[in-house]
Amino acid sequence: MDSRPKFWPFIREMLKFDRNRELQQTVSREAIRLVEPRRHVDFLSDVGQFLTSDQISFDEDDRLGHAYGRSFRDVQRLRAGKIDFAPDAVLLPAAHEQVEKIVSAAGKHKVILIPFGGGTNIVGALEPKHADGRMVVSLDLRRMQRLLKLDEHSQIASFEAGVFGPELERLLEERGFALGHEPDSFEFSTLGGWIATRSCGTQSNIYGGIEDMVVSLRVVTPLGTIETKPAPAASNGPDLNRLMCGSEGMFGVITQASLRVHRTPECLDYRIVLFKNFAAGYEALYDCLLHDALPDVVRYSDEMETRLIFAAKHGSHGLKAWFDKPIKAYLKWAGFSAPCVLLVGFEGPAARTLRLRNAALRILKRHGGFDTGQGPGRQWRKSRFDVPWLRDYMMDYGVIGDSMETAAVWSNVRPLYESVRAELSDAIQSVTGYAGYVGCHLSHLYKTGACIYFTIAARGRENDGPLELLGYYEKIKARGTEAIMRGGGVLSHHHAVGYEHRPWLPRELSPAALAALRAVKSRLDPENIMNPTAFLVEEAEADLRSR
Numbered sequence: 360m361d362s363r364p365k366f367w368p369f370i371r372e373m374l375k376f377d378r379n380r381e382l383q384q385t386v387s388r389e390a391i392r393l394v395e396p397r398r399h400v401d402f403l404s405d406v407g408q409f410l411t412s413d414q415i416s417f418d419e420d421d422r423l424g425h426a427y428g429r430s431f432r433d434v435q436r437l438r439a440g441k442i443d444f445a446p447d448a449v450l451l452p453a454a455h456e457q458v459e460k461i462v463s464a465a466g467k468h469k470v471i472l473i474p475f476g477g478g479t480n481i482v483g484a485l486e487p488k489h490a491d492g493r494m495v496v497s498l499d500l501r502r503m504q505r506l507l508k509l510d511e512h513s514q515i516a517s518f519e520a521g522v523f524g525p526e527l528e529r530l531l532e533e534r535g536f537a538l539g540h541e542p543d544s545f546e547f548s549t550l551g552g553w554i555a556t557r558s559c560g561t562q563s564n565i566y567g568g569i570e571d572m573v574v575s576l577r578v579v580t581p582l583g584t585i586e587t588k589p590a591p592a593a594s595n596g597p598d599l600n601r602l603m604c605g606s607e608g609m610f611g612v613i614t615q616a617s618l619r620v621h622r623t624p625e626c627l628d629y630r631i632v633l634f635k636n637f638a639a640g641y642e643a644l645y646d647c648l649l650h651d652a653l654p655d656v657v658r659y660s661d662e663m664e665t666r667l668i669f670a671a672k673h674g675s676h677g678l679k680a681w682f683d684k685p686i687k688a689y690l691k692w693a694g695f696s697a698p699c700v701l702l703v704g705f706e707g708p709a710a711r712t713l714r715l716r717n718a719a720l721r722i723l724k725r726h727g728g729f730d731t732g733q734g735p736g737r738q739w740r741k742s743r744f745d746v747p748w749l750r751d752y753m754m755d756y757g758v759i760g761d762s763m764e765t766a767a768v769w770s771n772v773r774p775l776y777e778s779v780r781a782e783l784s785d786a787i788q789s790v791t792g793y794a795g796y797v798g799c800h801l802s803h804l805y806k807t808g809a810c811i812y813f814t815i816a817a818r819g820r821e822n823d824g825p826l827e828l829l830g831y832y833e834k835i836k837a838r839g840t841e842a843i844m845r846g847g848g849v850l851s852h853h854h855a856v857g858y859e860h861r862p863w864l865p866r867e868l869s870p871a872a873l874a875a876l877r878a879v880k881s882r883l884d885p886e887n888i889m890n891p892t893a894f895l896v897e898e899a900e901a902d903l904r905s906r
């Protein structure tokens with residue numbers, strides 16, 4: 360944190376913390392004891408026929424490391440030593456055929472399987488709520504990271520699903536290609552996890568979300584393996600690739616995927632443009648859309664989030680600090696006293712990229728945008744994956760920090776932004792008794808609408824422990840989600856459903872829609888062994904009633 364000297368003072372000031380606030384105590388690893396794992400002897404004997412001993416782990420650290428994802432709720436429970444669940448064992452298959460045999464043995468013995476990628480989901484998607492006394496196995500795909508085939512002519516790459524973001528891009532880059540799917544969790548999340556949560560990366564304006572990149576899949580279900588054919592398009596009934604995107608491990612295990620890739624971009628141009636207020640930048644972006652000049656990457660922060668971004672900047676020293684001063688003074692003089700940061704990115708073949716960049720910048724400037732050039736854009740690219748983890752740093756000081764996202768059609772983007780922001784501010788104040796921080800950005804822009812992404816920070820009372828803070832958080836999150844649903848936004852644009860959004864699913868999907876998904880689940884997985892409490896089970900309605 361030394362490199363971001365203004366960050367903690369900003370949060371401390373915003374949340375009115377004592378200047379000398381100390382690090383909050385968390386439970387030590389030694390204090391956590393898991394219950395003895397259940398061992399289904401016949402299942403273990405079956406998988407022992409083809410897995411080596413280093414592919415089956417009952418180790419406590421392994422089990423703990425596969426217990427939770429990275430949501431505020433998950434991390435806070437870990438910090439408090441509140442382990443509601445840990446899998447009984449972790450299995451590490453090394454090939455598609457091994458996954459097939461594991462799923463078959465699990466079906467035979469009614470053992471629960473939870474596919475595990477990087478464990479970065481933030482919706483509680485890894486934890487079975489109703490294991491009914493059955494053995495629960497975390498199926499970790501980290502040994503399945505190979506590039507299986509690159510069809511350069513068709514620009515299609517086939518990977519095993521356990522590959523992590525950096526390794527996937529490295530393997531492609533060696534051959535002059537790229538995928539261009541970079542969620543903020545890129546370093547620690549996997550291809551299988553991206554598909555199973557239907558995730559969305561920074562460059563989605565140009566390359567689409569993961570569902571747009573999937574050309575074909577191999578998915579091991581308890582009923583058998585579903586394999587789709589690589590094809591540019593097909594009219595063979597409903598799209599099975601899409602059915603698997605967002606399936607959160609409950610239909611089967613995605614073992615392989617073929618993806619649309621592209622040549623390594625010849626030109627990258629990322630920059631920051633400042634606007635005097637949120638409305639001005641919003642109008643500018645909408646104008647870009649109307650004129651077919653939408654940047655390939657857009658992240659447009661409102662005034663509050665911009666303040667947080669400036670506070671989280673690395674400190675500048677020497678010559679850079681000397682240059683920064685007159686720029687700041689100029690901006691203030693020119694009326695940018697509470698500016699909004701718009702990050703724009705352009706990438707691809709040089710001629711196309713420069714043409715798009717020039718067209719977009721012309722429009723942005725016409726709406727009063729101040730182009731700060733590529734320097735800040737490069738800086739953003741360098742540290743972009745670090746920023747979301749500042750939440751965990753804040754948690755060290757007892758801060759409730761989280762993000763919530765939705766999407767809306769253009770006619771509803773501004774109203775929904777206003778109403779959810781107001782509701783979150785009010786919820787923080789009334790639940791905790793203190794004012795908090797609510798910031799927002801628009802990203803992932805479409806012809807018909809955009810993703811709206813909120814970030815919150817709040818505090819509790821002086822002596823509140825992690826579980827009290829978690830209680831406040833759950834109330835705030837519920838009020839925010841209610842506001843999203845009331846305002847006509849989608850339950851989630853890219854974070855998925857999991858345990859945390861599940862109670863609202865019956866309001867998002869009609870009874871017939873839910874029944875259709877349940878029918879698919881029960882036909883593919885009659886013994887309900889695949890991630891059984893991911894979002895389709897009947898308890899969702901009961902959950903909603905009980906909150």
Ligand SMILES: Cc1cc2nc3c(=O)[nH]c(=O)nc-3n(C[C@H](O)[C@H](O)[C@H](O)COP(=O)(O)OP(=O)(O)OC[C@H]3O[C@@H](n4cnc5c(N)ncnc54)[C@H](O)[C@@H]3O)c2cc1C
Pocket residue numbers: 428429473474475476477478479480481484485500520521541542543544547548549550551552553554555556557558559560561607608609611612613614747748853854855890893
């Ligand atoms: C700091 C941070 C930033 C983030 N930023 C983004 C972002 O920009 N965009 C975004 O979309 N998300 C983001 N996320 C959320 C998260 O990273 C994504 O949901 C990601 O896709 C999860 O991938 P994973 O490999 O970690 O999956 P896991 O967390 O391991 O699993 C998620 C779900 O997918 C299932 N699953 C995993 N692998 C498979 C498989 N092979 N077959 C079947 N099911 C499987 C699991 O059972 C579980 O239900 C962020 C999370 C964090 C912590």
